[in-house]
Amino acid sequence: MKININSKLMxxxxxxxxxxxxxxxxxxxxxxxxxxxxxxxxxxxxxxALKDISFDIPKxxxxxxxxxxxxxxxxxxxxxxxxxxxxPGVRVEGKVxxxxxxxxxxxxDVVSLRKRVGMVFQKPNPFPMSIFDNIAIGxxxxxxxxxxxxxxxxxxxxTQVALWNDLKDNLKKSSLDLSPEQQQRLCIARTLxxxxxxxxxxxxxxxxxPEATMKIEELMVDLAKKYTIIIVTHxxxxxxxxxxxxxxxxxxxxxxxxxxxxxKTNIMxxxxxxxxxxxxxTGRFG
Amino acid sequence: MKTNSRAGEKIAKLLIWSTAxxxxxxxxxxxxxxxxxxLPRINWHFLTEIPRxxxxxxxxxxxxVGTLLVTAVAIIIAMPFGIGTAFYLxxxxxxxxITRIIRFSAESLAGIPSIVYGLFGFIxxxxxxNLGWSILSGGLTLAIMILPTIIRTSxxxxxxxxxxxxxxxxxxxxxxxxxxxxxxxxxxIRGITNGIILSVGRSVAETAAVIYTAGSALRMPVxxxxxxxxxxxxxxILAREGISLENAYGTAALLIILIFLINVVANMLVxxxxxxxx
Numbered sequence: 001m002k003i004n005i006n007s008k009l010m011x012x013x014x015x016x017x018x019x020x021x022x023x024x025x026x027x028x029x030x031x032x033x034x035x036x037x038x039x040x041x042x043x044x045x046x047x048x049a050l051k052d053i054s055f056d057i058p059k060x061x062x063x064x065x066x067x068x069x070x071x072x073x074x075x076x077x078x079x080x081x082x083x084x085x086x087x088p089g090v091r092v093e094g095k096v097x098x099x100x101x102x103x104x105x106x107x108x109d110v111v112s113l114r115k116r117v118g119m120v121f122q123k124p125n126p127f128p129m130s131i132f133d134n135i136a137i138g139x140x141x142x143x144x145x146x147x148x149x150x151x152x153x154x155x156x157x158x159t160q161v162a163l164w165n166d167l168k169d170n171l172k173k174s175s176l177d178l179s180p181e182q183q184q185r186l187c188i189a190r191t192l193x194x195x196x197x198x199x200x201x202x203x204x205x206x207x208x209x210p211e212a213t214m215k216i217e218e219l220m221v222d223l224a225k226k227y228t229i230i231i232v233t234h235x236x237x238x239x240x241x242x243x244x245x246x247x248x249x250x251x252x253x254x255x256x257x258x259x260x261x262x263x264k265t266n267i268m269x270x271x272x273x274x275x276x277x278x279x280x281x282t283g284r285f286g
Numbered sequence: 287m288k289t290n291s292r293a294g295e296k297i298a299k300l301l302i303w304s305t306a307x308x309x310x311x312x313x314x315x316x317x318x319x320x321x322x323x324x325l326p327r328i329n330w331h332f333l334t335e336i337p338r339x340x341x342x343x344x345x346x347x348x349x350x351v352g353t354l355l356v357t358a359v360a361i362i363i364a365m366p367f368g369i370g371t372a373f374y375l376x377x378x379x380x381x382x383x384i385t386r387i388i389r390f391s392a393e394s395l396a397g398i399p400s401i402v403y404g405l406f407g408f409i410x411x412x413x414x415x416n417l418g419w420s421i422l423s424g425g426l427t428l429a430i431m432i433l434p435t436i437i438r439t440s441x442x443x444x445x446x447x448x449x450x451x452x453x454x455x456x457x458x459x460x461x462x463x464x465x466x467x468x469x470x471x472x473x474x475i476r477g478i479t480n481g482i483i484l485s486v487g488r489s490v491a492e493t494a495a496v497i498y499t500a501g502s503a504l505r506m507p508v509x510x511x512x513x514x515x516x517x518x519x520x521x522x523i524l525a526r527e528g529i530s531l532e533n534a535y536g537t538a539a540l541l542i543i544l545i546f547l548i549n550v551v552a553n554m555l556v557x558x559x560x561x562x563x564x
Contacts, residue, residue: 081457088380115459125450128473137468138458187454194458 025056026245026263034059034198034228035080040094041256042075044087049075051256053094055247062220062229064243064265066236068280071249072257073232077200080230081117082110098198115142118196123207124183126175126190131158131167134175134186138194157189161219181212188219199223201231205238217242236281240269248277317542324539327532333540337504341520342530346537348506352421352514353544355507356500357489359425360432361482367429368436369478375437376444377466396434400495403431407499419513424500431495432485439484443477444470476556483552487545493518517541 027033035057042050050072057063065073078084079096082103096103103113115138126134135154144150154171158164163185167173175186184204191199201220205213213235220229220242233239239246246265249257261268261277272278331345338344371388379385407427417423447470455469493516501513502523515523517537524534 083453083457086453086456111459111461114457119454119457121450121454121457123450125448125454127451127454127469137455138460141458141460141464141468190454190458 026267027056027058031058031061033057034099035230036095036097037079038095038097040076040079040092040096042072042079042084042093043091045089048254048256050079051254051258053257053259055259055262057228057230058245059228060224060226061244062224062231062242063245063247064239065230065232065247065249066234066239066280067249067257067260068251069234071251073249074202075257076249077202077230077232078119080198080200081114081119083114083119085110115194116196117198117200118191118194119200119202120184120188120191120204122203124180124187126178126183126186128174128176130172131175131178131186132171135190135193138190142194153193157193158186160192160223161185161189163189179212180208181215184208184212184216185219188216188223192223196227198228198230201229201233203232203234206234213238236269236283240265248272248274248280250276250280320535320538320542324535324537327536328540332536336506337520337533340529341504341524341533346517346520346533346540348504349515349517349520349537350540350544352500352507353490353516353518353541355421355510356424356428356496356514356516357486359421359510360428360489361486363426363429364433364436364485365482368433368481369440371433371437372440372444372478373466376441377462377470392434392437395430396438400431400492403427404495404498406430407495412499418511419499419501419503420511421500421507421514422510424496424514424516425510427495427499428489428492431492432488435485435488436478436481439481440474440478443474443481446477447473479552479556483549486548486552490516490545490548491518491541492516493522497522517544 025033033056036055038054040050040053041048053076065076067073075084079092080098080103084090084092092104098113098116101108101113127137129137132154135157136150139150139153144153155164155168158167163182166182167178175183178186184207188199188204205216208216217238220231223229224244231239231243243265246263246268247259248261248268250260251257261272261274263273268277269281272281333345333350334347335345336348337346371392375385375388404427407423407430411417411423411426412419415423417426451469451473452465455465460468496516497519500516500519502515502519503513504515504520505512507514518541521534521537521541524530524537
């Protein structure tokens with residue numbers, strides 16, 4: 001399938017390239033930083049997966065992490081909600097801050113961090129329960145029991161992902177009867193129900209057909225008005241269509257993933273500074 | 287070459303089909319034989335009267351009650367321990383010496399002949415703990431016997447729950463416990479229930495382990511400390527001592543019907559109440 005990279009989305013959402021701020025960060029001075037990593041390294045046992053990654057992720061924008069397979073994109077994404085903690089033997093060095101919270105401090109409550117930083121996965125993965133229960137499961141675990149309040153949350157969340165009108169009469173139906181696109185929307189709604197500030201999308205369109213992909217992308221762009229969004233994608237056109245910022249990662253001989261280039265998406269794609277970035281985005285490898 | 291492989295395919299299909307058919311025939315033949323011999327004996331009196339004359343006449347009411355109570359005790363005790371151990375093995379530990387020991391013990395326990403459980407139950411529950419021949423002793427012995435089955439089937443069911451459900455639950459800010467209760471358990475419940483149904487079947491049909499521990503009294507049990515005779519034991523004694531082969535067949539037929547009913551009802555309950563989201 002050929003995708004027109006100069007789609008409406010692209011022209012709508014990429015701002016004209018302003019010069020980088022003096023600090024070396026490619027963000028505009030008026031953009032506020034939501035997440036900041038400082039010399040972040042991550043090891044699985046003796047294997048180093050990420051090395052010396054420092055960058056600032058802007059608030060209420062979409063940041064795309066791109067790069068060849070195995071470069072540590074997903075690992076980096078999972079640093080932000082500490083999902084890597086589930087893997088035995090993981091060690092993180094350096095500093096990652098969400099607003100003013102240094103998220104790898106010992107005192108940080110991982111459970112409340114994950115409420116602030118939601119995640120949407122690669123494949124649509126609703127729980128094998130009703131549509132209602134899928135969305136209510138998060139709020140219920142936070143202790144919300146009031147039926148009316150749960151109803152409101154479900155309604156609000158489904159409205160955000162444009163599913164409410166289609167599903168409002170079928171909330172008791174099994175989520176597994178929905179189409180893949182609807183399932184992925186439901187999963188996004190499930191994440192929104194926890195009222196996160198940041199949403200991580202881990203190749204969340206890769207299991208969908210092109211039409212559904214487009215619709216989810218439109219939803220992401222829409223959500224970026226209120227939420228800070230970070231996506232991992234293999235799809236260059238997608239990164240170009242939806243993201244404001246792009247982070248290109250690659251591994252070197254030691255197999256550790258590094259951040260090669262971090263730039264405004266339209267600048268990176270029109271005028272990459274690094275030769276490796278250029279080779280990758282023009283499809284010469286990866 | 288091509289015709290050869292096609293012929294081979296046909297032969298393989300035929301072989302596999304005939305093994306399945308053979309198993310089906312054996313199953314149907316045994317059940318049909320016992321039901322044909324036994325069903326004529328089953329009537330209202332047979333179901334509601336206690337055995338008289340050592341079982342030569344009267345019914346089997348007390349053995350039905352005994353069977354159900356012994357099985358209930360076994361399941362009520364084994365279920366929490368079995369499922370708990372399975373969750374411990376599957377969710378709370380890494381593979382280590384301790385988990386290997388637990389798994390090895392469970393597998394060894396599963397391979398022990400039931401008469402050995404009977405003897406252990408007799409020595410430990412009946413004599414040492416002084417519980418006597420009783421429903422409690424029988425139930426406890428059966429609980430130990432079915433524990434490995436429940437652990438194994440539950441652990442497999444838990445491990446077969448896609449990893450991503452756990453990840454999603456954690457990503458939504460769920461704690462470990464919430465993840466297990468809300469995300470893993472509902473998806474594993476069907477497999478866990480299958481293990482329990484299997485165990486119920488084994489408990490209902492067990493003779494060797496209960497004959498030494500629950501006794502062979504024909505009276506209607508009045509408490510968990512009453513001795514009782516389960517249907518399987520009753521059937522065994524009737525046939526073995528030549529008391530009444532007719533009543534033995536009647537009891538056997540009833541046993542088959544009971545196990546069938548337990549399976550059907552348990553599946554219905556699971557479909558109705560637990561697995562409704564599917």
